[in-house]
Amino acid sequence: MLKQFLIEQKNMLIGFVVVMIIFVGLVWLTQPGTSGGGRTNKSGGVVLAAAETDYDFGTVSMAAGNVSRRFTVKNPTDKPITLTKLYTSCMCTTASLLMGEKRVGPFGMAGHGFIPPISEVLEAGQTVEVEAVFDPTAHGPAGVGIIERMISLENDAGAPLEFRFSANVTP
Template sequence: MNKTIIGVIGAILVLGGIIWMARPGSQSGTASSVRSSGTLAVKEANNYDFGTISMAAGNVSHQFKIKNTGNEGVNIEKIYTSCMCTTAMLKVGGKQFGPYGMPGHNAVPKIDQALNPNEEAVIEVVFDPAAHGPAGVGKIQRAVTIENSAGEPIELLFAAVVTP
């Protein structure tokens, strides 16, 4: 009986440690805390409305364009979504990174992709309207967060009205 209790407590501690290490705001080392004088900006609106979409029609996607408007490089450190029904991919310089999802469902990996001054990138957001099943109908709002070395995280927002 004591071995079982010790085993359960050990498993809970290990699981708690994994969840703590994977949290989106975690920073390790001194390099992560250094901020550049670059500026990461959304080129167009940081929100998008899909309007009315159908679960039966499948996934919908939208591309948000971001740009380093500063005079120094910016590192895109992490990308994560607000819900498991949403994924995001980073496209920069002919390379694609991701898809990235919701923290807690998977660890949020570090990207550390440099964006040079005046360089642009695309964040492609994919929403699966059927992910929540029949309970997922109605108005939804989701967010994609981009952590970067230029300062405050950027949020890209989208909304839709989901029908069966």
């Protein structure tokens, strides 16, 4: 009887380990592209350029509503680069890609629904804008204080370009 109990416990432990390995693998596979603010490709060359990647909104009142900021992105290379994905770090933030009169998005937080590919080509020397919109009311009354958010723009030529902003949210 003790032997049967030990065999059952061993089988349960093995099953648990297998389930955990599968779970960790699925979580790892569904993560968006690597972050790290890199703007270099595998050979170390510059891929996308932005004069500004960090912005501080200062004090933002919930009562005043949404705030936004546009970041300019340039393809400094002599080859076209395909912009593949745009997403944010929190559901309180959306991001849109502005290409002349064309607006692609808005896109939200990875993991809070499907983030569709954008597949927009940025020609050599061309510039576009990424518009960040922050909703200070999204987290309710508990969302006051200092916040930091990030927007990632993935491309087919190298590491994602990351934009960060901060604010001090007040009621």
